[in-house]
Amino acid sequence: MAVLLRRVALQLSLRQTRTPPQKALLLATLLGTCRTKKTWPKSFSQEELKKRLSPIQFHVTQEKGTESAFRGEYTEYKEDGIYTCVVCGSPLFRSETKFDSGSGWPSFYDLVKEESVTVTDDFAYGMHRVETSCSQCGSHLGHLFDDGPRPTGKRYCINSASLGFQSASASSPPSNGDGTGAGAGTGAGAGAGPGAGAGAGAGSGAGSGPGGAVGGKTEL
DSSP: OHHHHHHHHHHHHHHHOOSHHHHHHHHHHHHHHSOOOOOOSSOOOHHHHHHHSOHHHHHHHHHOOBOOTTOSTTTTOOOOEEEEETTTOOEEEEGGGEEOOSSSSOEESOOSSGGGEEEEEEOGGGSOEEEEEETTTOOEEEEEESOOOTTTOOEEEEOGGGEEEEETTSSSOBOOSSSOSBOBOSSSOBOOSSSOOOOSOSOSOOBSSOOOEETTEEOO
């Protein structure tokens, strides 16, 4: 009900606003609250995902939730390998691009490849952020900021619950999202079973808000 009332109020304000810049901002805010889902190359039913994912993984990836800072499985993770989408198994980040941002969430300064992640303007909670989603299945990952290290200057602030992990020491390559790759298990080892889902638990205490400011940075 609150979202509906806010949407109506924005629509009324848009009609009454005369200047183009104000109209553009109001329209962007309105679209940010009622953005329609695009068609992704990989799709899964909500019933399947609820069975395959842990509650926190489902909340983050499908409901755009945020895990608690410093509680995620991969926040302090140091092993060499590739971080994948927990839903479809697509490769997202290499471990050598991971850095300690002090934010409380896994942070990366580059992607496995440019098309690995889709970025979208996010105007929720009365602020502008850049949302990151898996380009294969559309699962919510986190947000992108422009305060990362060189050479890119970018900081992909990602929820652990949206990630799986393929160890560099494992014999099989990371999944390409067709359900045949390896899914990350709990702890440091990567499983080799079918499916791309990660093992249970990527941190407790999910929050639905945008997160707080840590070390002067705007976070998830």
